[in-house]
Amino acid sequence: MSDIAPSERLSRVLANQPVDRAPVICTGGMMNAAVTQVMDENGPTLPAAHFDAEGMAELAQRVHAATGFENLGVPFCMTVEPEILGSRIDPGTLSCEPKIAEEAFASCGAVEIRDVKKIIREGRIATVVQAAHHLKKRNPDTPVIASLSGPVSTAASVVTPLTFLKELRTRPQDAHRVLDYVTRLLVEYAREVIDNGADVIAIGDPTATGEILGPRIFEDFAVRYINQVCDAVHANGKQVIVHICGDMSKSRNQLAAIHADAISVDALVNLKQLKADFPQINTMGNVSTSLLEFGDAEKVSRNTARLVRDGIDIISPACGLSTSTGLHNIRALTETVKGNA
């Protein structure tokens, strides 16, 4: 089993089957490892690679080679879906990821519903799908992970976020209508990218945290729609990882209700405890991104070794990496998991 390919290892862990050791991955999307040190004048750079399938694939390949993460992850931002749904984005720079410059709608009620089957052929969804296709062709044994922005985060990037958060309570029917729309888009997007080579779908939903929403809204809105995407991924025969940010101490039971094959959480969640409380959950995480940026390699290595000892199923950074994170620290993380540090 020591010669097990990275694709096989990740797939087995997600299916609760025994493996030689934990995989070490970085999904892409909100958790991408396209740090500035990976880019140079001989290869694709950001922000151009956000907009070009070949550049995106090549950059993902370089990230994989330079960091030692055992997957290929696309895209490198969370703006693909909101942009297609009409929000204006700021493409960012080499060291600063794209962000929403202006949300498309002032309220949930104002959101214009379009045909999701049509819009997934548009814009950068097509770019990501194509990049996944290139990557799978070139890397049969390494898992290609397509990262989607979760339903709540996407909705809060299409409708002015504070209004959206209020309307979850004041106009729940309007909010459901937007989330249903966004979710149908994500389901189509997931199917399309799976058809074109993605092995695993990752859903990053940073706004969908119990810390912001509270347990009840988290359950009624976040869990409900995230699960619709998870179920659709399963219906397409693939596995799904969900990342939730923030302090989930008041929403632990809701976390366990997510239909993901692994749950990834922030550094402030004790994964060992989560695993003890909910043995059915595959846990993923959660090497502090602050430590990765500001700490030294030895500390990163110690922190990583503790997670491995605690039996965390998949080792990964805890949240989005800063683009100024040093490769030596990222490699200390990946090499420790592989037993080479």
Added chain:
Amino acid sequence: MSADQEELFERLATAVFELDEALAAKLSQEVLDRGYDAWNAVEHGLLAGVNRAGKLFDEEEYFVPELLIAADAMYAGLAILRPHIKGHDSGFNRKVVIGVVQGDTHDIGKNLVRIMLEVAGFEVHDLGRDVPPRKFVEAAIALKADVIALSTLMTTTMERMGEVVSILEAEQVRNRFKVIVGGSPLSQQFSDRIGADGYAPKAAQAVELTKRLVGLVNAA
């Protein structure tokens, strides 16, 4: 204060706390119609209601959506009462420049602090999100602000906060402003290291901190 007056202020507080914007506006108008003091109604009605909401927020019974709606109810009442507020010792003549530091677009925490400072009577100038360090300094000088409030949710942008303090020092205006910092990855230790005047772990505590720094400890 008469029993009738107290009862009305209590109903106003409850309307805010129970997130009823229309009722808060209606009761605020009733305060004026009955000739009660507008500032008393703000203090014992609107602010009391938001404070109760803020307390539940700290206790994690209310979350961000509830707090935002309570703030809207408070604003609805404030829009009616504010033109009738006479001189008092609240924070109304103190200015705060607030923003999310460059590189970060998470602004929920900043918005909560802004709302709560406004509730406490501060004049708050919101520079928005992704604000370069120099812009904080320029705005604070131009507005003759008392306080500069810096927010970030990201570890990657924390160092920008230190740059604001460095620029203030380089421009020799450091002693004109109090600098406060907040956001989930921060700590008192970080605040001390970059030479800020204060750190608040929660939105409600940012208000107490600001009042203390500008010498308004006992003001509403």
